[in-house]
Amino acid sequence: MSAIALNVAPIFILILTGWLIVKVGWFKVDVGDVLGDFVFKIAVPTLIIRTLVEADFHGASPFKLWIAYFSGVAVTWAVGHIVAKYVFKQDLRIAVIAGISSSFANNIFIGLPLVGRSVGDEGLxxxxxxxxxxxxxxxxxxxxLMENATHKAIGGEKRSTGAILKQIGRNLISNPLIIGLIIGMSVHAIDVPVPVVLKSVIDQIASMAGPAALISLGMALNKYSIRGNVRIAAAMTTFKLFLLPGCVWIAGHLLGLSPQWTAALVLTASVPTGINAWLLANRFGTGHSLAASTISISTLLGVLSVSLWAWLLG
Known part of the structure; x- marks a missing residue:
């Protein structure tokens, strides 16, 4: 249990540090946004490049990994949606936000540092x-789902699926994570040795990804207060922290994933809700309080869920 504490505690202490930095007035929350941009656009893509360049895939297929994780996402999203709509009597748009809040893990800002510390390079x-x-x-x-729910709720013009995919595709082309993945896989495929000096620079930038991500997340949490219907946020938090990783754990075993890959997926599934749930709510102008409350509550309780799953995984 002490080994688990050594891996998990620093993660949430760094988040708390970022939250306190803003709370006591040493920095404004906007500084956290700038730090978050550095993490998302520079540090994490560099970490991904280094990981993939040095990776040994052992001939493993990514499809089992994707199926294991997204089957858990599908079950959890559906349960969150149904509970919000039929138990808490929310409209269709709120139900969609509830579903995504219960199944969208913060696997960049918390998942990467956690898996790196707990599982190691193979987990990364x-x-x-x-x-x-x-x-x-x-x-x-x-x-x-939000486009369809909004059309049913308030009418108006409905965009086609093709138009939505085209817009998202344009956004993804310039996404730093996608660019990092492409560079990392390309260099790995052609097996070009990385010069020593460049490797040293890459290592130093990549090493900043975890601490900077956690501190910037803590600073950003000052924007996501707990408000509105706390009961539904608490329900979505429960699904996020326990149902999602449980489903992923079962799927990983059924599909025969390696213990390291299963552990990596379960641990990242057990982390708090990602900020993208709030960004989607903000994009469509509804469900802000539910997404914000789920982010905050799941982050507060995340240390317990992550510790529990780390213990169960051994």
Missing amino acids: VALSILLAIHLPVMMIAGTI
Whole structure:
């Protein structure tokens, strides 16, 4: 248990540090946004490049990994949606936000540092493979469902699925994570040795990804207060922290993933809700309080869920 604490505690202490930095007035929350941009655009893509360049895939297929994770996402999203709509009597748009809040893990800002500390390089390989399609799949599904829900709720012009995919595709082309994945896989495929000086620079930037991500997340949490219907946010938090990783764990075992890949997927599934849930709510102008409350509550309780799943995984 002490080994788990050594891996998990620093993650949430760094998040708390970022939150306190803003709370006591040393920095404004906007500084956290700038730091977050550095993490998303520079540090994490560099970490992904280094991981993929040095990776040994052992001939493993990524499809089992994707199926294991997204089958858990599908079950959890559906349960969150149904509970919000039929138990808490929310409209269709809120139900979509509830579903995505219960199934969208913060696998960049928390998942990467956690898996790196707990599982190691092989876990980072699994997570990098997941990141190749995680953001596109989640944002495409969320956007299409929200477009349909908004049309049913308030009418107006409905965009075609093709138009939505075209817009998201344009956004993804310039996405730093996608660019990092492409560079990393390309260099790995052609097996070009990286010069020593360049490797040293890459290593130093990549080493900043975890701490900077966690501190910037803590600073950003000052914007996501707990408000509105706390009961539904608490329900979505429960699904996010326990149902999603449980489903992923079962799917990983059924599909025969390696213990390291299964552990990486389960751990990243057990982390708090990602900020993208709030961004989608903000994009469509509804569900802000639910997404914000789920982000905050799941982050507060995340240390417990992550510790529990780390213990269960051994």
